[in-house]
Amino acid sequence: MSETLKKQNSSPRLELLNITKQYPGCLANDQICMTLMPGEIHALLGENGAGKSTLVKTIYGVVSPDSGQIIWDGHEVDIKSPSIARDLGIGMVFQHFSLFETLTVAQNIELCLSKEQLSEIGNLAQRIRDLSKAYGLNVDPERYVHSLSIGERQRVEIMRCLVQSVKLLILDEPTSVLTPQEVAGLFTVLRQLSSEGCSILFISHKLHEVTEICHNATILRGGKFVGDCEPANETPATIAKMMVGDLAEQDAGYEKAHGQEMIFAAKNLTLASKNPFGTSLKAVNFELLKGEILGIAGVAGNGQEELMSIISGEDSRSLKNVLTLDGADLGVLSAGARRKSGLAYVPEERLGRGAVPEMSLSENTLLTHSRGFVKSGLVNWAAVKEYAKSLINQYSVKCHGEFSEAKSLSGGNLQKFIMGREIGQNPKVLICAHPTWGVDVGAALAIHQALLQLRDQGAAILLISEDIDELFLLADRMAAVCDGHLSPVVRTEDTSIDQIGQWMAGTFINDSNSSEALT
Template identity: 60%
Template sequence: MSATQRLKLENIVKEYPGCRANDGIDLIVEAGEIHALLGENGAGKSTLMKVIYGLVQPDEGQMFWNGKPVQVANPAEARGMGIGMVFQHFSLFETLTVAENIALGLPAYEARDRAKLEERIREVSAHYGMALDPRRYVSTLSVGERQRVEIVRCLIQESTLLILDEPTSVLTPQEVTTLFATLRKLSAEGCSILFISHKLEEVRALCDNATVLRHGRVSGDCRPAEISATDIARLMVGEDTPISTRVTSAQPGELLLEAKNLSWRCDDPFGTSLNKVSFNLRRGEIVGIAGVAGNGQDELLKALSGEVRVDAGSLEFDGRRIETLTPDQRRGSGVAIVPEERLGRGAVPGMTLADNALLTASGQGLVQKGMIRFGRVREFCRNVIDRFDVRCNGETSTAGSLSGGNLQKYIIGREALQNPKLLVASHPTWGVDVGSAVAIHEALIRLRDEGAAILLISEDLDELYQLCNRMGALCGGRLSPLAEASDLSIEQLGQWMAGEFGSEEASHVAA
């Protein structure tokens, strides 16, 4: 059998200060196999793939490549052996062309003959159904196209094992379908693929075998097509964690927020400008904004929070114009924000949870005549910790010491306990463990049922369909029309995410 074993890992151990990221992991990837590596954040997936790619040296264990024991000293050596890797965050120069970017990773004699290289890029990309123009500048490419550049780069280097780190998280549903077709073709031609993900349905649709990691160990191997997503999820999270939220139906009330033609010009050449974004929100409903990252989600959030002042357009909240108010003034009138970055925006990493409560909740009677009322701050903080089940060593823990999920529960709790009328949450469950994600979803629904309006900005379509009453998508700083989630097909949403909607139509529906 060893002849068809492309990659074999035996008892890989990698220890970091304070954590055993990989604790005796075995893994076999056959030639031409699409193998899924599953696990929650922090389960050890990233460390393992860094070991394979030579970015990290294991403390113990042995790696075999095509049956021979090997030690991969660095990524260049890994590429030389035929291991290609596509990171979640692409390593491309935006100011260079596709061909130039690919040439950078090649030996000098190959990189120099640009005409031949361009020819090969065209050839490879056409063969695998990934249309690419080698002369385009990367800055003009969509995220999906950039991913193609990364994959083509690996293929030109004649990789026989392709590692893809959460490749679908940046793609629209249509692009995912195209990517899968490419991957199947590659696999049929004998290239092995290690597909890292936590999206179970995709894994079931694509992968032959799966290895599930939990707390740095292998918690199970399975054939994903043959067992249910729930069973795989159980392997990922263990026995005692809830894995789904019960969503009750919403009772939307009167109009709370009306955004009309919000426009904001971004000075950063690679940033996104907002272009006439209009929508409205009613009390007691959750409205979802889908979209591939970097299409104006963060800018929209900042325009709503007051961190940036829009150039044009109006925001009417609870009968009052708020577009010129500062963030703390908006918060005072009932707007709560949960930003995408938990550490370094939603919370100060080096400060205690109590101090971080003060960051946004100072208006809740925690400050009197300019002096902090520490008794009340601690009380508020303990309240958040208790009510939202934040696992920590009390209110003196620093925010940076909490896991992502626990910190997110704390931040959501901090905002929710201020009884906001509007909560804007950006990617609230991104990188959060399943148990915390369920708790966060339940908190959002509870808040909705108490009459708050919630704007949920997320890339996770399952999450959006599960929670939202109405949905739309952002693309290039423009917002699609909003539609009832129950009437909105995933194909339609995918087209919106790709920007296929008329702007007149958008303003028509919003008005």
């Protein structure tokens, strides 16, 4: 416990004693204990499936524990539902926001307040403005939610908790959707809340953030408490070690490659989005070189999805003379024909798109990899099974066997499998979206190395990710998307997180427009 907290030491705000929750076939929480002091920013760390979500849902009353006690301000409480949690002063900001897009900020906030709370507050809009000023949240109560950016929506969610005079704020991976500048803003708010005595429980994957802002950390692994630490005294590496055990290697820096020959190009790609809430692509230009990774940074929903589906051919609108692969006009081919001409694709959604949930791994191998397995229309299932087995071995996919259904695998293992399947087709160009999103540290390392190996074999890789650290680690050249515009492409060693962060926020757009006007 840090010194500042010890001084204002009172009784703990929240104590968890031996919280246990059993799901069918999975012990999600096993005798977990945790203490939170007033004003403490506490990190809850662990790999995917470590039990973090179950634990915070227990605190917020979404999940009822099988055994164990929750002590709130010195009294044992039974938090049966989120409304009881809110009455106690517990607020939570979920990873996926729960806001009605067609309502204003004030209306959204009003929805989750009781009559008593509303009459207590009086003028809600004024209260929102006051709090907005006090914390620098910059939330306008009259704006409609659909007109807000992701970062702004998150601030509305935080505002919703503040309006209810929250004593404990739970944030589930709050920074995963923010630009670096927005993250800094969020941290300022959190520090101010903490200084006023509000406790904060902060779930994150990003260890440098934890070391930056959190006073204490609790680390879970496989549903069990494995240790706690003061992040200020640790490095991301030592914390990672606790999260994954001693076995995991760390991602070290990798050597950057220089691509030589152009293999793929998008020329002046302008395309209206099919989805009314989607992002249209605006004059996107870039080239992929053999033997290099081009990383594209950007906050989700800025055109990445549209860009990938038009390159992969899932968006079946044909485009003439816009996309070229190895000199051929790719834009007029069907998705299947694009695959045949050497394009492979690892999509963002693994289950339900990259793999059919109810089908076995061997069937899912055949999904995109049919070359050599189909003769005169018939499938050589024995060969497919053998190949699926070899993929499972080569990429250490944890599963019962090639007969396992895709949905029975964890996200990381399924991703290793899909990655292996796509790489196994020896693509000339691989499009890879969020390759390690939600993947544990060990699997992420394996995926990174597989990508680099493919690059070194001479393939071109388009890497689209929200994880800036990952992009800096892997990409040889980088760009950012914002609102369907693509920034200039620069070599990774010639740029900085700060510059890419600004590009993600769209600072390049006016420059490039004016330069376009010149040419």
